[in-house]
Amino acid sequence: GCRWPAFYDANGAVLADVYVNVTWSLSSRHSFHQSITFPGKVADFGPCPLGGEGVELEIVLTHNESHVGGLSNLCRGLSPVDLAHASGAAVVAERGECNFLNKTLAAQAANASAVIIGNAGVSIQHDGDLQAMACPTEFIEACQGLTIPTVMLSMRDAAALRNLSIAAHGGPLRARIFARAHPVLDPSSGVILALGACTAMLAAWASARGERERLSGGTKLRSPQSAGPAEPAAGAAVVQEITVAHAVGFVVVSSCMLVFLFYFIRDLVVVVIGFYCVAAAAAMCAVLSPLLEGASRALRRGVVVPVINEPATVGQGAAGGPSG
Numbered sequence: 627g628c629r630w631p632a633f634y635d636a637n638g639a640v641l642a643d644v645y646v647n648v649t650w651s652l653s654s655r656h657s658f659h660q661s662i663t664f665p666g667k668v669a670d671f672g673p674c675p676l677g678g679e680g681v682e683l684e685i686v687l688t689h690n691e692s693h694v695g696g697l698s699n700l701c702r703g704l705s706p707v708d709l710a711h712a713s714g715a716a717v718v719a720e721r722g723e724c725n726f727l728n729k730t731l732a733a734q735a736a737n738a739s740a741v742i743i744g745n746a747g748v749s750i751q752h753d754g755d756l757q758a759m760a761c762p763t764e765f766i767e768a769c770q771g772l773t774i775p776t777v778m779l780s781m782r783d784a785a786a787l788r789n790l791s792i793a794a795h796g797g798p799l800r801a802r803i804f805a806r807a808h809p810v811l812d813p814s815s816g817v818i819l820a821l822g823a824c825t826a827m828l829a830a831w832a833s834a835r836g837e838r839e840r841l842s843g844g845t846k847l848r849s850p851q852s853a854g855p856a857e858p859a860a861g862a863a864v865v866q867e868i869t870v871a872h873a874v875g876f877v878v879v880s881s882c883m884l885v886f887l888f889y890f891i892r893d894l895v896v897v898v899i900g901f902y903c904v905a906a907a908a909a910m911c912a913v914l915s916p917l918l919e920g921a922s923r924a925l926r927r928g929v930v931v932p933v934i935n936e937p938a939t940v941g942q943g944a945a946g947g948p949s950g
Contacts, residue, residue, distance in 0.1 A: 669759035680804030744784025
């Protein structure tokens, strides 16, 4: 199936990954065509839409026999009127009553080339929202046998598509479904990498400023031209300066890990959870150990050892006191 990951905006709404370009003419006397492009979300099952401009398909808006002017949900298949025009077309249906797999199977059985599903229902918060369409876990094999793509439009865009059919006075609507173009090299990735590297370098330089000033007269850091190890002064601590290579290396390794998790998080989610549990346990030990140690010191009380007749604390041995 088409395993494009779903992206979300700051409000949790699903972002589009395909476009549906619809063209039409106002009447048969006009040789020019008007067009409009709708953003859509491709399903996790079925093939991915082609890149470029896609293949032009005729649009067939299904008829809801129980609701005049509405779209069918394809849960009971296509009506005889829709079956006569569905072959090789992009069938437009409405969400609801059955899962997305049933709708795609009904359109595929009618020899359609694509399915466009308009979002609907009381669960959506905005009429411009899209929905990620996944394959039911109990029908994985059926999803793997699909040969046509399934694309969702928002409820607002599906209504606009119906209005276009009315404005075209029964004229044909045609659509090109194509993938959203992604640049081979995204400049924003370089900007983010540069920001991360600069932030790490400035943070390393600023955090070590006090140590550099304190140890500037005691420890001599080895320069690239010097041979042999640095000779620290007597009583001075050896300091390893954080260089630009450390900061860049940190950013590069972190970026590689993020890319790795982006593509394999579904398969390694249990391993990642295990790492988080181990890290959380280590952090808890680091935080609780000094707290417990301080609490134990506060609970100590002085006692008198009868043999030595010297005040002591619990846990101190008698060997350290004077002999009687």
